[in-house]
Amino acid sequence: MKRSARGAPGGGDGPGGGRLVDHGAWFLVLPALIPILVLSVGPLLYGIALAFTDSQSGRTEPTQWIGTLNFQDLLHDTLFWDSFRIGLLWAVGVTIPQFLLALGLALLLNENLRFRWLARSLAIIPWAMPEVVVGIMWRLVYNPDAGILNETIRDLGLGEGRDWLSGLATALPAVIVVGVWAGMPQTTVALLAGLQNTPHELHEAAAMDGAGAWRRFRTVTWPALKPVALAITALSFIWNFNSFALVYVLTNGGPGGRTRLPMLFAYEEAFRYGQFGYAAAMGCVMVAVISVILALYLVGRLRGGEDA
Amino acid sequence: MRTRKSARASQYLALLGYLVFLAFPFLWLISTAFKPPRELGSLHPTWIPKDPTLANFRQAFDEQPLLDAALNSLIAAVGAAVIAVLIATPMAYVMARHRTRLAKAATGWVVVSQAFPFALVIIPLFLVLKNLRLINSVAGLIMVYVVWALPFALWMLVGYVRAVPTELEEAAAVDGAGKVRTLVSITAPLLAPGIVATALFAFISAWNEFFFALVLLKTPEKQTLPVVLTHFLGAEGVADLGPLAAAAFLATLPSLVVFAVIQKRITGGMLAGAVKS
Numbered sequence: 001m002k003r004s005a006r007g008a009p010g011g012g013d014g015p016g017g018g019r020l021v022d023h024g025a026w027f028l029v030l031p032a033l034i035p036i037l038v039l040s041v042g043p044l045l046y047g048i049a050l051a052f053t054d055s056q057s058g059r060t061e062p063t064q065w066i067g068t069l070n071f072q073d074l075l076h077d078t079l080f081w082d083s084f085r086i087g088l089l090w091a092v093g094v095t096i097p098q099f100l101l102a103l104g105l106a107l108l109l110n111e112n113l114r115f116r117w118l119a120r121s122l123a124i125i126p127w128a129m130p131e132v133v134v135g136i137m138w139r140l141v142y143n144p145d146a147g148i149l150n151e152t153i154r155d156l157g158l159g160e161g162r163d164w165l166s167g168l169a170t171a172l173p174a175v176i177v178v179g180v181w182a183g184m185p186q187t188t189v190a191l192l193a194g195l196q197n198t199p200h201e202l203h204e205a206a207a208m209d210g211a212g213a214w215r216r217f218r219t220v221t222w223p224a225l226k227p228v229a230l231a232i233t234a235l236s237f238i239w240n241f242n243s244f245a246l247v248y249v250l251t252n253g254g255p256g257g258r259t260r261l262p263m264l265f266a267y268e269e270a271f272r273y274g275q276f277g278y279a280a281a282m283g284c285v286m287v288a289v290i291s292v293i294l295a296l297y298l299v300g301r302l303r304g305g306e307d308a
Numbered sequence: 309m310r311t312r313k314s315a316r317a318s319q320y321l322a323l324l325g326y327l328v329f330l331a332f333p334f335l336w337l338i339s340t341a342f343k344p345p346r347e348l349g350s351l352h353p354t355w356i357p358k359d360p361t362l363a364n365f366r367q368a369f370d371e372q373p374l375l376d377a378a379l380n381s382l383i384a385a386v387g388a389a390v391i392a393v394l395i396a397t398p399m400a401y402v403m404a405r406h407r408t409r410l411a412k413a414a415t416g417w418v419v420v421s422q423a424f425p426f427a428l429v430i431i432p433l434f435l436v437l438k439n440l441r442l443i444n445s446v447a448g449l450i451m452v453y454v455v456w457a458l459p460f461a462l463w464m465l466v467g468y469v470r471a472v473p474t475e476l477e478e479a480a481a482v483d484g485a486g487k488v489r490t491l492v493s494i495t496a497p498l499l500a501p502g503i504v505a506t507a508l509f510a511f512i513s514a515w516n517e518f519f520f521a522l523v524l525l526k527t528p529e530k531q532t533l534p535v536v537l538t539h540f541l542g543a544e545g546v547a548d549l550g551p552l553a554a555a556a557f558l559a560t561l562p563s564l565v566v567f568a569v570i571q572k573r574i575t576g577g578m579l580a581g582a583v584k585s
Contacts, residue, residue, distance in 0.1 A: 025406060028398035032458060035395065036417070039433065039455040044425070046432035101326075108323050119323055121571075122330040128567035129560050130516035132534040136541075136556040137337040146549055148336045151353050181333065213315070238423045245518040249538060263519075266427045271523060276431050283428030290423050 050280035057274030070281035080282060082257060083265040089172065090261060091241040094179035099233055101180065102187035107221075109188070110195045127185035135249025138178045139165065165251050171258045175250050182246060183239070187232050194228030195221065227301065234297035238290050262286055340553035341365070348549050364550035365558070368540075371551055374558070376529055377536035384446050384521075384532055385514040388453035389507040392461050395454070397503060400465030401495070405474070414462065421459035430523055437524060444526040452520050457510040464509065468502030469495075508570045512563045533559045 051070055055063045074080055105123060109116055126134060141149050142164045150161025164174040198221060206216045244263040247253065253260030253268075262282065270279035335355070340348070342360040347353070368374060403411040433452060434443070442448030472495055480490040518534040525531045528539070537559055540552040 025402045025408075028402050029410060031395035032399035032462070035451070035455050036458060039436075039451060040421070040424075040429070043429045043432035043436060046436070047425075047428040050431060104322065105326050108319060108326070111319060113319060113323060115323060115327070119326055119330070121568075122327060124567060124571055125330065125334055125564070128512065128516075128563045130518065130534050130537075130563065132516075132518050132537050133337075133556045133560050134333075136537065136552060137333050139541075139547075140340050140549060140553055141333050141336050143549065145351060146340075146348055146353050148332070148353060148355070154352075181329070184330075235422055242423075242426055244426070245534070248518075248522075249541070263427055267430075267519075267523075270431050271434075276435070280428065280431050283425055283431070286427050287425040290425065294420075294423055 047280050047283055050277055051284045053277045055276040055280070057271075057276060059274075063277075066277070070278050071284075073278065074281050074285065079257070080262075080265060083260045083262050084285075086172065086258070086260060087241055087262040090176060090179065090243075090247075090259075091237050093172070093176040094183065094240045095233060095236045097176075098180045098183050098187055098236060099229070102184050102191055103229075105184070105188050106191035106195055107217075109192055123185050123188055125185075126182045129182075131182065131245035132249050134178065134182045135246050138181075139250060142174060166255050168255055168258055171251055171255055175247050175259050178246060178250060179240060179243070183236055187236060190228055190232040191225065194225040197228075198224040230297065230300055234293060237293060241286070241290065337553055337557055340549055341557045342554075343550060345550060364554035367548070368551035368555040368558075371548075372536050372539055372555065373528060374533070374536065374555060377531055377533045378559075380446055380525075380530060381515055381533040384449050384453060385511045387446075387450040388457055388514040389511040391450065392454045392457040392510045393465075393503055393507040396458055396461040396465055396506070397499070400462050401469050401491075403462065404466045404469035415466075418459045418463050426519060430520070433520075434523055443524060444530050446525075446530065446532075449521060449524050449532070452524065453510075453514040453517065456517070456520070457513055460513070461506050461510055464506045465499075465502065468499055468506075471502075472498045505570045508566050512566055515563050 052065055052067060053063050054066045054069075105119070109120055109123075129137075141147050144150060144161065144163040149164070153159060153161040162170065164170045167174075202220045203216060206220050211219065242263060243261065244267065247259050247261055248264060248267075251259045253264045263286075266279045266282045266286070269275045269282065339355055339357060341364055342362075343357040344359050344361045344363060347357055347359065399414065402408070403414055437443050437448045437451075440448070442451070476494055476498070477490050480494045481487075485493070516534065517532075521532045521535050522538075525535060528536065537552075537555055540555060541547050
């Protein structure tokens with residue numbers, strides 16, 4: 001996987017690595033480097049600094065350093081930890097089914113089936129749609145009276161259906177289904193890439209040896225797929241934990257905060273209540289969690305490398 | 309042979325299941341967009357409108373400034389795509405061809421940016437843009453979108469640059485062409501399709517983006533399409549379903565069309581990236 005390009009043709013400048021940038025290449029790099037530093041690395045550091053201040057919107061007194069006070073408050077903010085718990089539930093609840101469904105679809109798309117092209121094109125649609133539209137679309141599906149879901153339930157004689165997005169018990173599962181639907185394409189495409197990277201001869205050899213489908217999957221497909229699977233799972237988890245637009249449109253965090261993801265909470269705290277410092281502290285905590293996940297992923301990847 | 313046949317059958321059954329799951333919400337959106345109010349109010353909704361109408365589209369344009377919003381979205385998306393590609397291409401070239409410390413750092417940043425903490429970055433960005441008087445302006449939004457699109461643009465472009473054989477560049481150098489001439493007359497034309505694909509991908513990302521637009525654009529006449537769409541939902545979340553569906557359907561069309569055009573290239577690029585990284 002990694003470092004495959006080292007020493008490969010196109011490596012160009014010999015051992016390299018000594019200089020920061022090849023002489024004369026600075027003018028090629030600066031146009032991208034400056035905006036990155038000013039609008040991404042800069043704000044990141046500024047955001048961390050803000051977490052230690054009492055910065056608020058529209059206040060006249062100057063902003064003051066308050067040390068770790070925001071973090072101490074955050075520790076006792078049950079609403080934040082509720083949203084944090086919901087964020088984790090949502091991220092796990094979306095990532096795992098999404099991965100399994102995408103794996104199934106990728107395996108099917110890798111087979112020589114008719115109508116494969118149709119599934120391929122359809123599988124891309126959620127990716128191309130604005131998240132806001134995905135949210136609106138599923139609200140139409142879930143609509144208690146005019147939605148197709150309840151109508152199907154009635155047609156099948158399974159009862160009257162319900163108001164999925166407003167029910168305390170059904171809201172989170174209902175938004176999770178939408179999350180799974182919306183994120184399937186990226187996962188499917190990544191897994192399909194991994195599958196197409198598996199040498200076909202290995203499959204044929206295993207089939208000749210009389211290995212069943214499950215054994216072929218376990219001994220040939222999965223080992224080759226594992227690095228990609230691990231990477232896309234870690235990424236999906238992070239994307240999902242950070243997600244905003246989908247749930248903002250579907251429930252806006254309701255009912256009673258049952259779907260209030262951390263990003264929705266931080267957004268409200270910052271831009272409805274103007275608590276910039278406090279919301280920045282929330283951001284810090286979220287980043288810390290994500291860093292742990294990234295670290296776990298990297299460890300898993302290194303270990304996977306040793307296995308291979 | 310029997311088991312083989314039943315395996316095939318179950319594969320087709322599974323494929324059918326996926327087709328239904330993936331397609332039905334979208335079909336329902338289209339169906340709702342073309343239904344007259346009478347059918348929308350019916351307690352037994354039908355899949356296909358009996359009386360298809362365009363009234364919802366007219367009403368959607370009457371209710372919200374959709375044209376202005378589409379224009380704002382178009383400016384933001386085109387601006388972001390063009391600028392992102394213009395500044396990313398040279399950097400991607402350096403990253404692909406020269407193994408310097410900076411190129412390595414940039415590659416690391418591309419990976420980390422996938423996990424980028426919007427929660428932490430949006431407040432400082434808001435404050436910085438406010439001080440620059442770029443809040444509520446599409447120009448400010450473009451700046452944010454450019455940086456937001458850069459990691460993936462760099463990733464795609466590095467792949468495209470690597471696909472251009474260095475031998476061609478070396479041959480040009482032997483023929484006496486200078487570095488700049490080689491880049492302009494040999495490398496750039498070969499890269500062009502990749503650059504276009506990257507730009508279109510950046511366009512879709514910006515066209516679809518919601519969070520930054522929601523925070524940075526305050527007044528309705530400055531807002532982009534996704535933000536204006538949420539106004540249809542109303543305060544209570546009770547919406548006029550027909551116009552809502554019609555507007556949502558329209559907002560999707562451009563990215564669907566662009567995506568259909570570059571689908572192969574994006575998935576191809578992502579395939580290559582996933583395999584190589």
